[in-house]
Amino acid sequence: MTTRVAVIGGGVVGCTTAYWLAREGFAVSLLEREPELAAQASFANGGMLHASHGEPWNSPQVIRQLMRWIGREDSPLLLRPRRLPRLVGWGLGFLRNSSGARHRSAMLANTRLALYSLRLMSEIAADAALEFDAAQTGIAKIFWSPAQLDVAVRESDLLQELGVPYQRWTTETLLQHEPALAPNEDRLAGALYYPKDATGDAHLFTQRLADHCRTLGVEIRTNTRVAALSHTHGRVLGVETDQGPIAADAVVLASGPEAPELLRPLGVRLPIEPVKGYSVTLDNHALDTPLRLPLIDDFHKVVATPLGSRLRVAGTAEFTGLDRSITPARIQLLLRQLGILLPQQRAPLADLPRTEWACLRAMTPDGVPIIGRTPLENVWLNVGAGHMGWTFAAGMGRLLSDLIVGRKPALTPDDYLLHRPTL
Ligand SMILES: Cc1cc2nc3c(=O)[nH]c(=O)nc-3n(C[C@H](O)[C@H](O)[C@H](O)COP(=O)(O)OP(=O)(O)OC[C@H]3O[C@@H](n4cnc5c(N)ncnc54)[C@H](O)[C@@H]3O)c2cc1C
Incomplete structure (x- = not known):
């Protein structure tokens, strides 16, 4: 049977x-x-298929900033004070796993799974002849300070050993590939480019x-x-x-x-905590300079992904239980972060038609x-x-x-x- x-x-x-x-x-x-x-x-996530990004969120650097972010609407990782009592058990696990060695071994476990998965993703897409606005352009992670870039280089060296190749780009090379960033030329410190990463629409x-x-x-x-x-x-x-x-x-x-x-x-x-995230989807061609390359701005914790004719901007993390409602301040935060990437944009980004979305990631303590x-x-x-x-x-x-x-x-x-x- x-x-x-x-x-x-x-x-x-x-x-x-x-x-x-x-x-x-x-x-x-x-x-x-x-x-x-x-x-x-x-439904409307960041669209990134990226073995380069398996680092769990409890990095020692994030943990150092966490207390300052409690209750702050403009922080990339927001802990709502009313959620704190419910977070005790899970939160201790999150802190315990932030030590250098544990954090590193979780990152490696995620990277192995991601590499395995992306191979199978191609197999499924071919077997089922799936069209899902997929693009194999690679992904660039941009940096605003040489110190942040140096930390990321050390991490990428480690991932390279597992099979995640990367290239270190000067700001000049980055701008050749992504002219929309040109007005930020003097502020950017460079980028790391992951040629094997890809994008596509999960929905x-x-x-x-x-x-x-x-x-x-x-x-x-x-x-x-x-x-x-x-x-x-x-x-x-x-x-x-x-x-x-x-x-x-x-x-x-x-x-x-x-x-x-x-x-x-x-x-x-089951040690799982919901962590809310947001996205905004715009018509990429409504921008003065449409984005060509999927970008991760690690400092502002935001991703910007061209998906067909659309541009998806996604990010932010909010510990607020099983609440999927949209807080307007978090959407404005995403638009401000997009504005940092595209300061030359003439029409205010907030005036462009957009689809707003919020949803919950299921997060384990490690x-x-x-x-x-x-x-x-x-x-x-x-x-x-x-x-x-x-x-x-x-x-x-x-x-x-x-x-x-x-x-x-x-x-x-x-x-x-x-x-x-x-x-
Ligand atoms: C803002 C944001 C950006 C993201 N960006 C990326 C990215 O760029 N790249 C990436 O790899 N990942 C990204 N993610 C993560 C990714 O979207 C999720 O990890 C992934 O979608 C989880 O898929 P899932 O099937 O486990 O969960 P879901 O898609 O949430 O599916 C679970 C389903 O279970 C259903 N369900 C729940 N309870 C019941 C029940 N009792 N009976 C019947 N049905 C039930 C729900 O309705 C839901 O449809 C992002 C997430 C967010 C929030």
């Missing part, structure tokens, strides 16, 4: 998981509470992959919210949804920051996703991708499907298991 797997969560990670499981011959149901797939974190990718999954026999059920896992004697029998019960031999949680809620009644603690089995024999996790879930998705789906099948994965899974020493 075919094994039935219920995958909870129709974001990019749930969809890639459904794809790999369907290719293994499982009978897969993909369950999504929203009316369409990729309506949450996978388009997920929707189109879902269409392909249907042809592989995946049952996709939107408007279906899973309320509970039905279980007996440490084994799950299926899920209870607002559309009725669904029986399953195995269940995968790919439900982002909401995953802990479904496991709590079964006595499983900044590495959780992929693998729970203490319950037939319940599996594919969650906690934080700021890198678009990059990780193809690899997370494949790694978990290999573990479910019982095959030795091409990527060693130990760094991503729920029961690892850093969680």
